[in-house]
Amino acid sequence: QVQLVESGGGLVQAGGSLRLSCAASGRTFGYGMGWFRQAPGKERDLIAAMNWTGGSTYYPNSVKGRFTISRDDGKNTVNLQMNSLKPEDTAVYYCARSKSAGFGFERNEYEVWGQGTQVTVSS
DSSP states (O other), X not given: OOOEEEEOOEEEETTOOEEEEEEESSOOTTSOEEEEEEOTTSOEEEEEXXXXXXOOEEOOTTTTTTEEEEEETXXXXXXXXXXXXXXXXOEEEEEEEESSSSOOSSXXXXXXXXXXEEEEEEO
């Protein structure tokens, strides 16, 4: 049973940076990976995804140019570098493993989830 554990969240001022990490107890090789976030009272949305080779990525316009997803399959880790953070980026961030080698845009296309890490951006 693969488990995902996120780390790196915290409190940061607007304009600052954070790097989230997701450590997998099992393999990530061969699977797409994604990062979602959920703010209070809102849906859990995909904000970064990468296919199994790392050759294809996705970012919504809200984070494009500020966030970067990366993976190290040798270490079974997936990272999310977040720059130029804004108060609207405040949310719980979740790492997830896709059901396939690619990535989807919906929650039900991911089968393994971490417990989440809180990111709070102050103005």
